[in-house]
Structure formats: C-alpha cells, structure tokens
Amino acid sequence: MFKKLIHHPYLIVFIVATLYFAFYLFGFKAKYGIYGDMVGKWIQVVDILQKPVGDFSCNYKEDFDPNFQFIPGNQYFYEINKGECNYMYPYPYAYLVAPFVFIAKDYGFIVLNLILIGLYILFTMLSFQNLLPSSKNISGLIAGLTSFLIIPTGIYVLDFSEMTVSVTLGMVGFFLLSPYFSEVSPKIQWLRVFLAGFIPGIVVAFRTEAILYLMGLVLAIFILGLWENGFAFKGKKSSWQVYLSIKFPFVLGLGVLLSVGIVFLLHQIFFGHILGIRGRMLSNWILSEYDIQFKIKVVWKLLFGGTLGLYSSMPIILLSYLYLFPKVRAKAGRTGLFLFLFANLSSYLIVFTSPGHGGYSWSPRYIALCIPFFLFLILLIGLKDLSLTNKIWKKAILGIVILYSLVFTHTGMKIAKQAPKQIKLYNDIVRSANPDVIILSDTFLYSMLGKDLLGKKIYNVGAQKSIQVDGKEYVIGQNQIPREPTAKLQLEKIKALVEVLKKQNNVKKILLISSLIRDINDYDYGYKDRPGFKDKDFLIEYVQNSEIFQVESSKDLFNVSFTLFTIK
Incomplete structure (x- = not known):
C-alpha cells in the first residue's frame, strides 16, 4: 500500500500540506513563538528532561531559579500539595517531545507537530479511500483537502501539543477499521481490529476526553451490528453479519480497555491516582471544604460543559441528519449508517461532557476528531457518484462544507499571525519599564x-x-x-x-x-x-x-x- 503511495496523488497533497505548514509555523520567531499554554509546557518539558525517569516534581520556590521558578500557564499544569509541587502535564508527551526539544530547541514542538499534522492528513486520505474505493482517488483527495482545512483550528487554542497527538492516533485507529465499513467487505483480521482499539486508547494518556471518542466508536459499531443482525434485513444473508456481530465490537473494545487500563495503571504508579494529578485535583475540588454551591458548579461544568462547542458544530451535525431520509439512506448504504452513528455519538459525548465553556479549546478538538466523518458522510450522501456536473444541491452541499471549514481555518490563522506580534509588543513594554x-x-x-x-x-x-x-x-x-x-x-x-x-x-x-x-x-x-x-x-x-x-x-x-x- 505504501509503495503505491509514492506515485500516488495523495503524496502531492501530503507534500503540499506539509510544506505549507512548515513555512507557516516556522514563521514564528523563536523568541516569541512560544506563547499561550506552550510557555508552561516548554518549561515543564525542559525541567522533566533534567530529572530521572518518573520524577515529576517541580522546583517550586520563590527566589527565581534561572531554569525554573513557578510554572507559567494555567493552574492545571501543576499541583502544590502540602508544600510539594508536581507536574500535571501529561508525562508521555514530555518524553515524546524530548528528542525534538533536544535537537531543535525552541522549535522542537513545532517540528514534532508538523510531522503529526502530516500523518493526520495522510491517514485521513487513506481511510476515506478505503471507505469508498470505487471513487478511485477522488474521495481520498477530498478528505485530505478537508483535513488540511480543519487542522489549523488547533492554532485556535494556541496549543501545538498533545491535542495533535490525540487526533493523529485517533485517525490511525480509524484507518485500521475503515476497510470493514466500505462498499467491499474484506476478510476480517482480528489483530487489526484489536489494534484499531488499542492505538486510539493510548490517547487517554494525552487527552482523557478520548475515552468519549472511543466510547462513541465502539457504541456505533455495536448498534450497527445489532441493526444488521437483528433489526433490519431480516431473511437476508450479509457478509457484515460475520464481523458486525457481538464479536467485532468486543475485540475492538478489548483493545480500548487494555490500553486505557495500562494508562490508568501508570497514572496510579506515578501519581497515586488513576486519572493522574489533574484527576486528583478535580477530585479534591469536589471533596474539598468549599461550599456545596461551588462544588455543584464544578461538577456541572465537568459533566455538562459549555455550549459553545455545540453551537459551532451544529450546522454540520444537522446536515448529517439528511441521512434519515429514506432515499438518502438507500444511497449512502451501510457505510453512511456507520459514519452517521459514529460521528453523532462521539460528538455529542464530547460536547456535553466538555469542561469549561466548551468552545475555546474543545471545539477545535471536537472538529479535528469528529468533523471529518460528518464531511465524508455528507459527501457520500450528496456526491455518491462524485459528479459535480449535475444537481445544484450537490454543489451547494459541497460549498457549505468548504465554507464551514474555512471559517475555523480563518479564525485559527488570524490568531496565529496576530498573537506573536502582540506578544512582542507586550514584551517590549515590559523591557522599557x-x-x-x-x-x-x-x-x-x-x-x-x-x-x-x-x-x-x-x-x-x-x-x-x-x-x-x-x-x-x-x-x-x-x-x-x-x-x-x-x-x-x-x-x-x-x-x-x-x-x-x-x-x-x-x-x-x-x-x-x-x-x-x-x-x-x-x-x-x-x-x-x-x-x-x-x-x-x-x-x-x-x-x-x-x-x-x-x-x-x-x-x-x-x-x-x-x-x-x-x-x-
């Protein structure tokens, strides 16, 4: 497969996208290119790399240490408990980014995330090609271009970090699954299904919201299996009955549970809490001496976090409900049903459980994780023959998809261009004072x-x-x-x-x-x-x-x- 890729149109998209982001990201100056959450993460990674493996203590002291004083960034980067300071930042990412920081210094974060962005686009193209092989290369190219538009929304949170790791590993997992939901049903490979759950499961070490994403995936497959085997197509024999039975989601779920269990075990060993220091802090908030009204606010935000992510995603979610019309459902087939279930279940789980206001950081994560599947579902519904020469409504749907992606792309790039200039202005003011x-x-x-x-x-x-x-x-x-x-x-x-x-x-x-x-x-x-x-x-x-x-x-x-x- 990868040998064929060398002479494939996908390679052109991959190279163009990678070069684009390379020129774009390296436009940041080293002195001002690390800002927002990245300041705290940069200091933590540098400090962790100077300590023995497994030592996540931070040098909390009032008198400034040239290497480290107090952890810049938001409170969730560290915890001070009984006079001791410990990092709350995900330790796997610190070790993952370590060689890049060692070699490329301040640009280490950018180099790593440039690689991850390229892999995300590549696996998106390959996944969608597997879903609709009859389209030759068209569906994959469209998928690559839409992911190319979506990824810059990561800039919206000023945060090149574990978010990119999570969405890339998630797409690798989906790539492993994609052949089994295509027009052509290949022979099942159970190791592949297991890895499709295990690899995204590792994401829990980087972003705990990945649990919700994986829950949506397993649940979608389970519902689809029941639908195929019991509630629909009665009397018909389907090859899907082989691997969309209880066994398929069970093997996939086993991979998820194993990787999540490993992550939780490491958290327990290193931090004394299965969700790590950050999870322990949230537990302390809820079990602390603060009044019940404050506790309710915290729990409410954790369980039913903000609506902004939902508002930003509603247009594309509503478009996906075109699938419910009988004629559309007949055209989109089983692939459409899987995409509809997976995208909706995962997105609603993520949006309704997002902490904070749910939009500033979660909306881009949600888009990068789930929106590609909405996009492809819409393309599958409106452009099954992938002909743009007929039916004005097909052109309209494609236009809406592209414009919607561009809105977030424009927002992310605007902030990314303005922020370093603003940071430079602030620092000049401080130096002059x-x-x-x-x-x-x-x-x-x-x-x-x-x-x-x-x-x-x-x-x-x-x-x-x-x-x-x-x-x-x-x-x-x-x-x-x-x-x-x-x-x-x-x-x-x-x-x-x-x-x-x-x-x-x-x-x-x-x-x-x-x-x-x-x-x-x-x-x-x-x-x-x-x-x-x-x-x-x-x-x-x-x-x-x-x-x-x-x-x-x-x-x-x-x-x-x-x-x-x-x-x-």
Whole structure:
C-alpha cells in the first residue's frame, strides 16, 4: 500500500500540506513563538528532561531559579500539595517531545507537530479511500483537502501539543477499521481490529476526553451490528453479519480497555491516582471544604460543559441528519449508517461532557476528531457518484462544507499571525519599564512573558494564597479554585502584596500586568463582577507615582494593561 503511495496523488497533497505548514509555523520567531499554554509546557518539558525517569516534581520556590521558578500557564499544569509541587502535564508527551526539544530547541514542538499534522492528513486520505474505493482517488483527495482545512483550528487554542497527538492516533485507529465499513467487505483480521482499539486508547494518556471518542466508536459499531443482525434485513444473508456481530465490537473494545487500563495503571504508579494529578485535583475540588454551591458548579461544568462547542458544530451535525431520509439512506448504504452513528455519538459525548465553556479549546478538538466523518458522510450522501456536473444541491452541499471549514481555518490563522506580534509588543513594554518586580493579576498572564523576562521577580496574585518574601510568609487573601470570585478580593490581594514589597529596599519599580476583561473561563463559572484594571486609583494610597501603558483595545488580542508604580 505504501509503495503505491509514492506515485500516488495523495503524496502531492501530503507534500503540499506539509510544506505549507512548515513555512507557516516556522514563521514564528523563536523568541516569541512560544506563547499561550506552550510557555508552561516548554518549561515543564525542559525541567522533566533534567530529572530521572518518573520524577515529576517541580522546583517550586520563590527566589527565581534561572531554569525554573513557578510554572507559567494555567493552574492545571501543576499541583502544590502540602508544600510539594508536581507536574500535571501529561508525562508521555514530555518524553515524546524530548528528542525534538533536544535537537531543535525552541522549535522542537513545532517540528514534532508538523510531522503529526502530516500523518493526520495522510491517514485521513487513506481511510476515506478505503471507505469508498470505487471513487478511485477522488474521495481520498477530498478528505485530505478537508483535513488540511480543519487542522489549523488547533492554532485556535494556541496549543501545538498533545491535542495533535490525540487526533493523529485517533485517525490511525480509524484507518485500521475503515476497510470493514466500505462498499467491499474484506476478510476480517482480528489483530487489526484489536489494534484499531488499542492505538486510539493510548490517547487517554494525552487527552482523557478520548475515552468519549472511543466510547462513541465502539457504541456505533455495536448498534450497527445489532441493526444488521437483528433489526433490519431480516431473511437476508450479509457478509457484515460475520464481523458486525457481538464479536467485532468486543475485540475492538478489548483493545480500548487494555490500553486505557495500562494508562490508568501508570497514572496510579506515578501519581497515586488513576486519572493522574489533574484527576486528583478535580477530585479534591469536589471533596474539598468549599461550599456545596461551588462544588455543584464544578461538577456541572465537568459533566455538562459549555455550549459553545455545540453551537459551532451544529450546522454540520444537522446536515448529517439528511441521512434519515429514506432515499438518502438507500444511497449512502451501510457505510453512511456507520459514519452517521459514529460521528453523532462521539460528538455529542464530547460536547456535553466538555469542561469549561466548551468552545475555546474543545471545539477545535471536537472538529479535528469528529468533523471529518460528518464531511465524508455528507459527501457520500450528496456526491455518491462524485459528479459535480449535475444537481445544484450537490454543489451547494459541497460549498457549505468548504465554507464551514474555512471559517475555523480563518479564525485559527488570524490568531496565529496576530498573537506573536502582540506578544512582542507586550514584551517590549515590559523591557522599557524595566521593573524590579512584576505582579500578575491572573495566572494566564505568565504566558504573555518572553522567556528572558521570566528571570525577574514575579508574583502571581491570581493563584496564590500567600507570598514568601525573605523567608517570611505573608497571607495576601483567601484563594478560591479555580479563580477568584470577586473583583474586591483580587484588589485586596494586590494591595496586600504591594504593602509587603514597599518594605523591600531593592524594590523601586513595580509593574502590574492585568487583564482588562474577565477571562472567558471565569465568566462561565459565574464570576462576572471583576472589572478591568482600567483605573489605577485603588493603589494611589500605596505609591506616590504611577504610569499606565494602555494597549489599543481594538487591536489588542488579549486585552492587557500595564501599570508601572515607582516607590519613592
């Protein structure tokens, strides 16, 4: 198969797509090309690689270490429990990316994900060719082009990481299954079916939401097997009865369960919890001393997370329901039924259980995992003969599919182009201020700083109950997880911190970096009353002089303000 690929049109798509992303991604400058979640991940990977295998402790201390001080990025990157800090970032990815970071330094993440993107596109083309072999190369090329449009949505979350690993392994698993749901029924190979479950099951080590994706896959096959053998086509003998029986989903599910079990076992050995440190943190939230109302909010978000991912995916989901019309169902056949079940079951499971607001990071993951199957289902329904010369509605469906993909592609690329420029502007402002101390109003603002600026004294009031200065601990406010519930508490913590810093002889200039808008995750948790720090009057009584740098909000991607206080 792969020998034939050398002289295949798919190879052209693969090369063009890979070169495109190579030029696109390497347009990022090393100094500013790591931003967003990648800052925290970069530091964690570098630190993990300097420790013995299995050591995931982090060097949590107030005085800055040139290699590491405090984990930049969101809270879920680390856990501080009884004075000990441990990484929560998926350790398999740290070891996977290790050789790339070692060889290509800052570009290591980009090189690895460039390879993964290429493999995702390649296996998408091969899978869809297996599903509809009578179309020669057309279906595979269309699949490759649509996946080429979809992948840039990963940029939408500013996150080249384990997300790309998960969708690539998921597509490898689907490639192994695809022959058994095609127009031609090949002889069953049970090892292939087992691996089709085992390989995507490994994804659980990278993204736990993969469990839902795999549940949808196994459930779709199980329902299809029952349909073929009991509820439809009675009296007809079908080759599908051989491998769409109970045995097929059982073998597939066995592969899934084995790989998931291995992952859970490693989590238990290394972290003392089957879901890892992140899972333990979520359990602690639910079982903590916080009031029942807060616990309900956390559980609600974990189980019935946001609607934004659902809204963004509804147009393509609704189009898939064309399959329910009898004439369409007759044309799409069993392949169409499988795609319809798999895509819908997986997508609804993912969307309705997504934590947070469900759109910022989950929507791209959902699209990369499930949308290709919706796209192919629609192509199968409207373009079975793959002729675009007749039936205007066929052209309309194809146009809708392409436009829908382009919307997310445009959004992702816009952010990817704007973010490095914005990060450079922020870092230039910080360097021009040359502060002795930097105060961050929220944890995510770590990701705005260049690596060279992490060498300054940094305090984060968004994620700390207390601050240690010269060996003494100062309480600066009671922290709520996941974030502060009120603007008043946030301001009180900043005041308390400035009061402590005023007493330090070596502190003359303090730079406050703060968000002008409430982070969308906080908004979804119901904390809507924290205003932006547009007004610096709240600190006038503590400092004699201050200067505010305001980035133009209409051109500012992250809505950040910088206030420099000079202590005389």
